[in-house]
Amino acid sequence: MKHRLLVLQMATPVLAILFGMLSASVIILAIGRNPLDVYAVMVRFNLTRTDSLFSILFKTTPLIFAGLAVALSFRVSLFNIGVEGQYYIGAFCAALVGFSMRGLPAVLHLPLALLAAAVGAMVWALLPIVLKLRRGAHEVITTIMMNYIASALLLYLINDVFRDPTQIGTPRVRTPLVAAAARVPSLGPLLAPLGLHGSDVEKLNLLLPVGIVIAVVLAYFLSRTRFGYEVRAVAFNPLAAEAAGIPNARVQFGMFMLSAGIAGLVGLNDILGFFGYLDIDFPKGLGFLGISVALLAKNNPLGVIPAALLFGFLDRGAAGVQFFARVPKEIIVILQALIILAIVVAYELLTRYVRIQRKREAELPVTAAPVAEATGR
Amino acid sequence: MEYVTSLFSVALLASAIRVTMPILLASLGAVHAERGGVVNIGLEGIMIMGTFFGAVGAYAFDAQFPFLAKTWPDLAPLAGVLAAIAAGLLFGLIHALVTITFRVDQIISGVALNLLAGGLARFLNILLFEKATQSPGVRGFTPIDIPLLRDLPALRPLVTGVSPIIITGVALVAVSQWVLRRTRFGLRLRAVGEYPLAADTLGVNVYRLRYAGVLLSGALAGMAGAYLAIEQAHLYFEGMTQGRGFIALAAMIFGNWWPVGALGASALFGYFDALSLRVVRLPVPYQFINVLPHIVTILVLAGFVRRARMPAADGVPYTKEEE
Numbered sequence: 185m186k187h188r189l190l191v192l193q194m195a196t197p198v199l200a201i202l203f204g205m206l207s208a209s210v211i212i213l214a215i216g217r218n219p220l221d222v223y224a225v226m227v228r229f230n231l232t233r234t235d236s237l238f239s240i241l242f243k244t245t246p247l248i249f250a251g252l253a254v255a256l257s258f259r260v261s262l263f264n265i266g267v268e269g270q271y272y273i274g275a276f277c278a279a280l281v282g283f284s285m286r287g288l289p290a291v292l293h294l295p296l297a298l299l300a301a302a303v304g305a306m307v308w309a310l311l312p313i314v315l316k317l318r319r320g321a322h323e324v325i326t327t328i329m330m331n332y333i334a335s336a337l338l339l340y341l342i343n344d345v346f347r348d349p350t351q352i353g354t355p356r357v358r359t360p361l362v363a364a365a366a367r368v369p370s371l372g373p374l375l376a377p378l379g380l381h382g383s384d385v386e387k388l389n390l391l392l393p394v395g396i397v398i399a400v401v402l403a404y405f406l407s408r409t410r411f412g413y414e415v416r417a418v419a420f421n422p423l424a425a426e427a428a429g430i431p432n433a434r435v436q437f438g439m440f441m442l443s444a445g446i447a448g449l450v451g452l453n454d455i456l457g458f459f460g461y462l463d464i465d466f467p468k469g470l471g472f473l474g475i476s477v478a479l480l481a482k483n484n485p486l487g488v489i490p491a492a493l494l495f496g497f498l499d500r501g502a503a504g505v506q507f508f509a510r511v512p513k514e515i516i517v518i519l520q521a522l523i524i525l526a527i528v529v530a531y532e533l534l535t536r537y538v539r540i541q542r543k544r545e546a547e548l549p550v551t552a553a554p555v556a557e558a559t560g561r
Numbered sequence: 562m563e564y565v566t567s568l569f570s571v572a573l574l575a576s577a578i579r580v581t582m583p584i585l586l587a588s589l590g591a592v593h594a595e596r597g598g599v600v601n602i603g604l605e606g607i608m609i610m611g612t613f614f615g616a617v618g619a620y621a622f623d624a625q626f627p628f629l630a631k632t633w634p635d636l637a638p639l640a641g642v643l644a645a646i647a648a649g650l651l652f653g654l655i656h657a658l659v660t661i662t663f664r665v666d667q668i669i670s671g672v673a674l675n676l677l678a679g680g681l682a683r684f685l686n687i688l689l690f691e692k693a694t695q696s697p698g699v700r701g702f703t704p705i706d707i708p709l710l711r712d713l714p715a716l717r718p719l720v721t722g723v724s725p726i727i728i729t730g731v732a733l734v735a736v737s738q739w740v741l742r743r744t745r746f747g748l749r750l751r752a753v754g755e756y757p758l759a760a761d762t763l764g765v766n767v768y769r770l771r772y773a774g775v776l777l778s779g780a781l782a783g784m785a786g787a788y789l790a791i792e793q794a795h796l797y798f799e800g801m802t803q804g805r806g807f808i809a810l811a812a813m814i815f816g817n818w819w820p821v822g823a824l825g826a827s828a829l830f831g832y833f834d835a836l837s838l839r840v841v842r843l844p845v846p847y848q849f850i851n852v853l854p855h856i857v858t859i860l861v862l863a864g865f866v867r868r869a870r871m872p873a874a875d876g877v878p879y880t881k882e883e884e
Contacts, residue, residue, distance in 0.1 A: 215688060263668050311859070321862040322814070324602060324668055328807045329855040336848040344846060475672055512687040517680030524673040525655070528665045536664075 189541075192534060197480060200530035201494075204523030211518060212511060222509045229504025236500055238384040241392060244496035245453040246271075246467075248395035250474025251481060251488035252402060253447035258483045259406070260418055260439045266312060266327030267447040268471025269334030270305035274448025275455045276338055277304030279462040280346070282362030282455075290365040297366045297456060298449065305448025306441050308334060313440045317433050331471070342464050358463040368457040389457035391449070398446070402485040415439060450474070473499075476524045482531065495520065573835060575718040579793065580838070581831025582730050583608065583785040583802075587809035588816070588823040589730075589737055590781030595818060596741065597774030598754035598874040599660055602671025604782045605806025606678030607652045611645040611786020613682045616797035617689065618644030618787075619699040635725075638702045638791045642726070645787035646780045652678065653779020657772045664878035683799060696797040699790070702726065724792045726784070733781075737820035750774055754872035757879045767879050782806065804855060811858040818871060826861070833857050 209219035230236045250267055257264035264270075278301035285293065312330055315321035348360040371393075372386035406412035417425040418435050426432050450470050455462050473495055480494065481487030502516035587604050594601040601607075619641030623630045630637045652674055659670040683694075690696055704722040713720075741747035752760040753770045761767050789805075790797045808830050815829070816822025837850045 211684075263672075265672065315859070315863050319863055321859075322810075325807050325811055325814075326859055326862055328804065329859050332804050332855045333852045336852040340846045340848040343848075472672070472676055475669075476676070479669060512684050514680050514684035514687065518677060518684060521673055521677035521680055524676070525659060525670070528669050528673070529659055529663045532663055532665045 189538065192537070196530045196534045197527060200526040201523055203526040203530070204519060207522045207526070208515060208519040212515065215511070217509065217511055222505055222511055222515070225509040226501035226505050229508060230497055230501050234380075235382060235384040236504075238380075238382070238388055240493070240496045240500045242384070242387045242453070242458075242496075243499045244492045245389075245392045245395055245457075246450045246470050247473055247477050247492035247495050248392075248399060248488055249446055249450045249453075250470050251477030251492050252395075252399055252485055253443045253450065254471075254474045254478035255481060255483040255485060255488055256402070256439050256443040256446065258478055259415055260436045261422075262313075262316070262436060262440055262443075263324045264309070264327060264440060264443045264447070265324055265475070266309060266330050266444075266471075267450065267474050268469070269327070269331035270308050270444050270447040271450035271471060272331075272334045272338050272468075273308040274301035274305035275451030275462055275466065276341060276359075277301050277448070278366075278452055279359050279362055279455055282366035283346075283360040283461070285366075286363055288363070288365055293363060293365040294368065294456075297362075298452065301448040301452055302445040303448070306444045309440060309444030309447075313437055317437060339464065342462060348461070356463070358461045360461065362456060362460050366456060367460060368452065370457070387458055389453065391453050391457055396489060399485045399488055406485065411435070411438070447471070447474075473520070476520055479524055480527050572718045573839060576838065577828065577832045577835035578719070578727065579724070580834045581827050582724075582727055583789045583793070583805050584809050584812055584830050584834075585734070585824060585827040586730055586785035586788065587782045587806055588812040588827050589733060589820055590778035590785070591810050591813040592737070592741075592816070592818055592820055592823050593750070593774045593781070594778035595774075595813065595875050596754045596872055597750050597771045598757060598872055598877065598879070599657070599771050599775050600667040600671065600876045601653075601656060601775060601778050601782075602668050602807075602810070603652065603656050603674030603678070604671075604778065604809055605802060605804065606671075606675035607649045607779050607782035608786040608789070608802045608806045609675075609678045609682050610648040610652055611783035612790040612797050612801055613685065613696075613786075614648040614783070615641040615645035615787030616696045616699050616790040617641070617685075619791055620697055623699070634700065635702050637700060641699065641791050642784060642787040645783040645790075647783070649779040649781070649783020649786070650776055651779070653776045653782075656779070657775040660878065661768055661771045661775070664880065667876055667878070682797075686797070686799070694799040698796045701792040701795060724788070726788045726792060730788075731824075734820045734824045741820065746770075746773075751872065753879075754874055757874050761879075761881065767881075771879070782809075785809070803851075808854055808858050811862055814871070815861050829861075830854050830857060 205219075205223065212219040212222055230240065250271070253267050253270075254264055278297040281297045281300040282293070285296075288296070308330060309327075312321075312323050312326040315326055316323040342359055343357055346359050348356075348358055350360075351358060368389040368391055370386050371388040371390065372381075375385050375388070406415060414425070414430045414435050417428065417430055418432050422432055425435075451466065454467050459466070477488055477491045477495055480491035498516050498520055502513035505511050505515060506513035587608055591601060591604055619637045622637040622640035626636075656667075656670055656674055659665045659673075660667045686694070686696065702725050705725055705728065707720040707723060739747075741751060749760065749765050750770050750773070753765060753767050754774075757767045760770075785805075786802065789801060794801055809827070812826035812830055813823050815826035816824070834854045837853045
């Protein structure tokens with residue numbers, strides 16, 4: 185039984201992804217293209233070019249942070265749909281610290297910028313979580329509203345208040361350049377001795393290993409510390425947790441703040457790692473991709489890494505599909521949404537199957553049960 | 562207050578009524594879904610599909626049947642509305658399938674539907690019109706003038722040039738209120754949302770009623786989008802819903818899960834929406850005027866949720882005993 189269970193657990197996400205691809209194929213067929221062709225192009229584009237491989241890693245980095253942020257909130261049964269708005273605000277705070285302070289050494293400036301991003305995002309998340317805990321306001325709606333407000337706020341700040349004066353008169357609307365000391369170091373110098381060169385290699389920055397480290401730390405934190413235990417208790421049975429003396433509201437608040445803090449860092453891969461400024465057209469939608477990543481990873485911090493990789497892979501594939509297979513790249517967005525739907529249904533079905541199996545096993549007559557266990561069934 | 566021409570001018574109220582409609586229709590849909598016990602966060606996505614298929618349906622009808630469109634000019638927008646309702650029903654069906662039959666978390670299903678709808682809209686738009694963000698213009702319905710009241714000059718902006726959808730929408734509110742309070746279907750729907758186990762033991766088909774509620778919400782949200790595209794903006798452009806699907810949920814909560822309440826709440830949001838379009842001199846930067854409805858939504862949720870009573874089994878998947 186345990187053996188079969190393990191195989192099923194590994195197979196489920198794969199089957200769900202395949203199902204998602206199948207559903208997307210229907211749409212591709214409907215527009216008169218060959219789905220196999222499209223997928224082949226995507227795989228070839230992604231895996232046979234070195235610039236693709238590094239581009240995938242570059243795109244994966246923010247998704248790790250976004251996935252972790254959403255997963256943390258899901259862990260305490262809260263839906264932080266506001267990751268999108270939180271990373272806008274975080275990106276702005278980091279850019280502000282980056283371009284408004286000059287002459288600071290990198291060892292001070294960069295951590296300060298990162299801190300500003302995290303704190304800014306946490307402040308942005310304060311209103312929804314307080315309203316939820318104090319007034320019972322649905323955090324899904326409040327965080328989504330905060331996303332729209334963040335969008336408007338950013339438009340105002342970038343366009344009207346902090347617009348780079350050297351760019352006035354051009355169609356470029358962005359903040360001033362961030363100080364070099366505040367930029368995230370590139371991984372280029374590390375990879376050069378391995379013979380890897382090129383602009384895509386240099387795009388990769390320190391945030392990727394940092395993200396992986398944070399994921400590992402969170403995994404440890406959630407499974408081995410007392411706070412992690414409280415988190416699990418609150419998730420499984422809030423009433424029992426409360427009765428056991430665990431301060432539910434404080435645990436939820438803490439996790440939500442942690443979630444927001446990590447969310448703030450999502451945009452830094454692009455702002456501090458690549459561009460060096462905050463443009464009005466900076467990458468958006470990473471918050472929603474984070475939700476997809478967290479769902480695929482089943483809210484497990486370690487699982488977020490491969491899940492982010494998959495979505496980074498799909499993201500990169502979008503460019504290839506549009507250019508080479510002549511299918512609009514939005515098919516990838518549709519594919520991603522279908523995959524999430526398939527994944528959550530599949531996970532739910534798996535959970536139910538396991539439950540039924542366990543019930544059946546428990547109903548076996550007493551003499552037969554130990555035999556069943558001993559034979560490893 | 563010199564910032565706005567007048568806070569209560571008839572013109573502003575007329576504008577407010579028009580702007581309220583999308584929120585109202587979506588909110589009405591939300592009421593039906595949640596009364597049955599299913600949270601439908603995907604209303605925003607369904608509304609987006611409604612705006613797209615509404616505009617495209619009307620445009621396609623005009624292009625494919627020019628003779629019919631000319632003789633009965635209301636057919637093209639009607640085709641758009643029907644297409645939008647169909648799209649809304651389809652998405653509602655997906656949501657119902659995933660949340661009722663497969664019992665996946667309703668919020669997650671809704672979020673996934675929003676992503677799907679957004680991607681699909683953009684995808685189809687590129688495919689059909691080769692521009693990612695905009696469709697060609699479409700005509701609206703022929704406006705109606707309310708017969709007796711139109712002769713009163715003071716009320717003229719309010720009662721002339723009224724869209725038939727506005728009249729339908731208000732009628733639907735009254736009908737829904739009556740259905741939920743007085744018909745067998747409505748009472749059973751509410752029972753299923755409050756205590757599905759009890760309803761089940763009495764022989765009520767919980768699943769079927771929940772499906773009905775969700776499908777209704779899909780159809781109404783689709784209609785909301787169609788109105789937005791056909792009657793208000795006269796085209797489809799990306800992002801035109803601006804979070805109104807979510808504001809509709811807040812209106813439902815503020816309206817205490819009753820259609821009439823949803824009408825009042827939507828009117829409040831619609832008023833601020835209309836206000837934001839008519840600000841003459843700006844005391845605040847213009848970007849913030851756009852998010853006035855969103856700010857009001859947060860204020861409403863902050864102040865009024867505790868007092869409102871949601872259906873007891875709202876958001877909880879139902880499992881029959883034997884399973």
